[in-house]
Amino acid sequence: MNFSGARAHKFTESPVLELRLPAWRSRLMALLILLSFAVLIGRSFYLQVLNDDFLQKKGESRYRQDLEISALRGRISDRNGDVLAVSTPMKSIWAIPANAPLETLVKPPAKPPAKALLSAEQVRQLAGLLEMDDKELERRLASDKPLVYLKRQLPPETADKVAALKLPGIGQDREYRRYYPASETTAHVVGFTDIDGKGQEGVELAFQEQLLGRPGSRSVIKDLRGQIVEDVESIRLPRDGKDIHLALDSKIQYIAYSQLKQAIEGFKAKAGGVVVADVRSGEILALANWPSYNPNNREHLKGAQLRTRALTDTYEPGSVMKPFTVALALETSKVRFDTVINCAPGRLTIGTATISDSHRHGPLTVAQVIQKSSNVGTAKIAAMLTPEAMWNMYEAIGLGQAPGLGFPGEVGGRLRPWKSWRPIEQATMSYGHGLSVSLMQLARAYTIFAREGDIIPLTLTRSDGTPVRAKQVFSQQTAREMRAMLEMTTQPGGTAPKARVPGYRVAGKTGTAYKVEGGQYVKKYVASFIGFAPVSDPRVIVAVMIDEPQGAHFGGDVSGPVFSRVMAGTLRTLGIVPDAPVVQAAAAGHDASEREEL
Amino acid sequence: MARFINIALLLAMLACALSVVTSQHKARKLFQAMEAEQEHARQLDVEFGQLQLELKTWADLPRIEKTAREELKMRMPEADRIITATAGGR
Numbered sequence: 001m002n003f004s005g006a007r008a009h010k011f012t013e014s015p016v017l018e019l020r021l022p023a024w025r026s027r028l029m030a031l032l033i034l035l036s037f038a039v040l041i042g043r044s045f046y047l048q049v050l051n052d053d054f055l056q057k058k059g060e061s062r063y064r065q066d067l068e069i070s071a072l073r074g075r076i077s078d079r080n081g082d083v084l085a086v087s088t089p090m091k092s093i094w095a096i097p098a099n100a101p102l103e104t105l106v107k108p109p110a111k112p113p114a115k116a117l118l119s120a121e122q123v124r125q126l127a128g129l130l131e132m133d134d135k136e137l138e139r140r141l142a143s144d145k146p147l148v149y150l151k152r153q154l155p156p157e158t159a160d161k162v163a164a165l166k167l168p169g170i171g172q173d174r175e176y177r178r179y180y181p182a183s184e185t186t187a188h189v190v191g192f193t194d195i196d197g198k199g200q201e202g203v204e205l206a207f208q209e210q211l212l213g214r215p216g217s218r219s220v221i222k223d224l225r226g227q228i229v230e231d232v233e234s235i236r237l238p239r240d241g242k243d244i245h246l247a248l249d250s251k252i253q254y255i256a257y258s259q260l261k262q263a264i265e266g267f268k269a270k271a272g273g274v275v276v277a278d279v280r281s282g283e284i285l286a287l288a289n290w291p292s293y294n295p296n297n298r299e300h301l302k303g304a305q306l307r308t309r310a311l312t313d314t315y316e317p318g319s320v321m322k323p324f325t326v327a328l329a330l331e332t333s334k335v336r337f338d339t340v341i342n343c344a345p346g347r348l349t350i351g352t353a354t355i356s357d358s359h360r361h362g363p364l365t366v367a368q369v370i371q372k373s374s375n376v377g378t379a380k381i382a383a384m385l386t387p388e389a390m391w392n393m394y395e396a397i398g399l400g401q402a403p404g405l406g407f408p409g410e411v412g413g414r415l416r417p418w419k420s421w422r423p424i425e426q427a428t429m430s431y432g433h434g435l436s437v438s439l440m441q442l443a444r445a446y447t448i449f450a451r452e453g454d455i456i457p458l459t460l461t462r463s464d465g466t467p468v469r470a471k472q473v474f475s476q477q478t479a480r481e482m483r484a485m486l487e488m489t490t491q492p493g494g495t496a497p498k499a500r501v502p503g504y505r506v507a508g509k510t511g512t513a514y515k516v517e518g519g520q521y522v523k524k525y526v527a528s529f530i531g532f533a534p535v536s537d538p539r540v541i542v543a544v545m546i547d548e549p550q551g552a553h554f555g556g557d558v559s560g561p562v563f564s565r566v567m568a569g570t571l572r573t574l575g576i577v578p579d580a581p582v583v584q585a586a587a588a589g590h591d592a593s594e595r596e597e598l
Numbered sequence: 599m600a601r602f603i604n605i606a607l608l609l610a611m612l613a614c615a616l617s618v619v620t621s622q623h624k625a626r627k628l629f630q631a632m633e634a635e636q637e638h639a640r641q642l643d644v645e646f647g648q649l650q651l652e653l654k655t656w657a658d659l660p661r662i663e664k665t666a667r668e669e670l671k672m673r674m675p676e677a678d679r680i681i682t683a684t685a686g687g688r
Binding site: 086088185 | 663680
């Protein structure tokens with residue numbers, strides 16, 4: 001701007017047009033522009049260098065993605081590896097109702113909606129694939145919830161067809177469905193999971209922690225077509241749930257279940273349970289329960305069907321407790337196996353109460369008291385024992401304590417402290433009334449006689465040869481004497497000839513107990529039989545309990561035959577060598593003393 | 599001399615750059631193949647579970663018993679007709 005004077009004038013340089021602005025204005029402008037540049041540079045410096053996380057993340061999110069890696073729930077299998085519960089992938093179909101408006105619901109004068117509509121035809125197609133009623137589907141789609149499940153646990157093939165319809169606002173998720181191939185046979189042991197894969201009952205609940213898989217996640221780079229091109233990092237490795245190997249043997253379980261079912265139907269009984277346990281390892285080879293249910297279809301499930309009676313129900317066991325009383329008397333040298341107890345006249349009055357035998361007996365040896373199951377004889381033997389000694393013995397054989405299998409809902413039964421026992425109560429307890437146990441506890445207690453006087457814990461899972469923690473309760477001598485007495489119950493003159501197994505020597509004890517309803521004994525019975533075989537080297541314990549049989553009610557008649565068939569099947573399945581002369585006619589000719597163990 | 603070295607270095611750099619590109623490409627191809635195989639492995643695992651299920655359904659014990667008894671007319675042998683064979687010959 002150094003024009004001087006009016007020496008030469010182009011019209012653009014006309015002095016009239018010349019702006020006479022103060023110099024500071026242009027400087028101010030220049031300064032402002034510079035400043036704003038400085039701010040921009042500062043801001044970009046801040047974003048790119050000082051605080052670059054945000055943009056970095058935004059940038060990465062364009063090509064990088066975190067993927068969830070699903071983990072499978074562990075399988076449950078029996079001791080031979082046959083699966084009892086397995087998960088397979090399924091799809092669930094959901095809808096966001098706001099994004100899937102129904103044509104029928106949009107009122108005619110309304111302006112055309114921006115999003116696509118589900119036509120009646122599409123709804124019909126979808127309903128057909130989901131096997132749902134059109135109306136029901138429309139009702140769900142009209143819901144004002146942010147997200148509704150249309151159908152869960154859909155086979156993947158059907159889900160693919162749904163996806164092919166490309167309906168707006170309809171999406172799908174991967175989920176798992178649990179299948180139980182052994183169905184009602186193992187329903188109670190295995191249990192089931194809910195729709196979200198969480199254990200609800202049985203082993204599924206007891207081993208929830210181990211079975212549960214932990215989903216992992218990883219971060220990947222995807223290309224334009226959505227294909228994964230690079231693994232950036234693995235954030236968390238997925239961990240599949242652990243497989244659980246149960247001690248159960250499917251075959252034995254099936255034999256136990258079908259025999260129990262047959263007997264319960266035959267005697268029109270209310271319920272029942274069978275426990276088969278391995279004497280050496282304490283493994284539970286079968287745990288059958290009736291009534292049962294199909295775990296694959298639980299629509300009409302009732303609470304009563306769910307109970308695993310052998311574990312969660314206690315009952316007054318009755319005569320199956322007698323051997324323990326007698327064993328304690330033998331152990332403390334109060335009696336010998338051939339001591340004679342006078343059981344006549346089949347009644348015994350203690351205080352104001354009278355106990356009686358169902359069959360009248362005269363003088364019986366201790367062994368015969370067991371063989372013929374005399375209440376009076378047992379009560380007289382119990383009178384020689386102190387309440388404290390009896391209580392200690394009951395405690396040692398596991399009464400009043402849950403058997404510790406880790407099974408949901410297992411109970412310990414009732415055992416009152418000895419200080420509050422009255423003499424009549426001590427007498428009734430000696431033959432199994434006035435205390436309560438579960439079938440599992442009894443099966444465990446009988447390991448004492450099947451083994452050499454020691455008790456072992458039972459286990460639901462395959463133990464694979466881990467040594468058992470045995471606890472000595474009675475001496476070896478007592479256990480052997482008791483085995484001989486218990487074998488007599490299945491021989492002529494005993495209470496359970498029907499429990500015999502051809503080809504094997506079996507020992508056991510019947511139990512016929514009155515049920516208590518509202519504090520009173522009523523004419524309803526629990527018939528049980530617990531025994532083991534082969535007597536020469538016991539391998540298997542079978543415990544049978546049948547609740548409220550009709551027609552017959554003696555343990556030997558109701559549960560004895562079940563015991564016999566389950567035991568025969570179990571011994572055959574395990575390939576255990578027979579230890580008795582096979583032909584019964586020939587056995588009669590043998591000298592009986594040959595079969596005596598004493 | 600210096601020019602010769604420069605050209606040589608330039609060529610070497612170009613070669614390196616191109617090999618980086620190819621190896622990156624190969625890596626991605628291999629990675630995709632691996633992904634596909636892993637997916638396949640997962641699917642096979644799922645299929646294994648389903649086959650186990652199917653096996654159990656066919657080998658269902660009630661079904662075996664029914665077939666044996668009804669179609670094949672099999673029955674339990676009497677106890678006196680069972681002979682147990684042991685390895686020791688006892």
